[in-house]
Amino acid sequence: MPSVRGPMLFALSNAGAIAADAATDRAGYTCLECGDPVSLRISGNKRSHFMHRSGAECRLRRDAGDRAHYRAMFEMLTNLVKEIHL
DSSP states (O other), rough: OOOOOSSBBBETTTTTETTTTTTOOSSEEEOTTTOEEEEOOSSSOOOOOOEEEOOOOOOOHHHHGGGGHHHHHHHHHHHHHEEEEE
């Protein structure tokens, strides 16, 4: 299967869903889809994002054919994070 071309912008922390832009620790997060550990990647040139560890078998990492599902989940989580922070 092909890789997802977009960044993973949300993950789960002990406190619930968190946006990569709001995350501070580099570890301690899990994937919303598969529950496997993910790491926070912070770059001055790119948007902060979460990344699966090598070998992960997750739809978000491996299934580019399901982009509509990823986009819908991204929009839902963006709205949820906005509501929580208001």
